[in-house]
Amino acid sequence: DTGVSQDPRHKITKRGQNVTFRCDPISEHNRLYWYRQTLGQGPEFLTYFQNEAQLEKSRLLSDRFSAERPKGSFSTLEIQRTEQGDSAMYLCASSLDYYGYTFGSGTRLTVV
């Protein structure tokens, strides 16, 4: 296990379509986080899981966004009815405790 994997690396979609991203964390990590980063800004917290439980969601996460971590391993982030404002880099991170975050390479979403 070499790190946090995210798939796809890039996604171009038409406005109104649904998209789903996947994150595979480091296997022994029990916490998994999703962030969104727009150009020139720092990452913004979206949500985090401890094992399979989603413990917190940011108010940035509108009703069109949903995240799951069904068996406490990989996670998916789905965006329904995409809008141009959803264009961003979506970053996943995992950790065993609150110190040692490891970020994935991200999924860059472009909504046209």
Add this chain to the structure above:
Amino acid sequence: ELKVEQNPLFLSMQEGKNYTIYCNYSTTSDRLYWYRQDPGKSLESLFVLLSNGAVKQEGRLMASLDTKARLSTLHITAAVHDLSATYFCAVDPKRKRFGAGTRLTVKP
């Protein structure tokens, strides 16, 4: 709401010079994190500062934390081109509130 402010946001410096990046945050936090991000890449963890007065050094970078002043600094010594990147600080161990980043360019 917790706010994290970095300054400067843009920094252009010559090789061999020293400089300091500042990170202020608005509410109590006993932990502070520094990350590096290269263009188009993900974030790389640099330092985790766990207590007041903590100081950590790695190569030409040194980070410190003053929890009373709610201030962390990232000091660059004798900058080299390879340090060109965006540097982020973050607080709040659960959710990680990030600053806007300092875009550092080191010129020969």
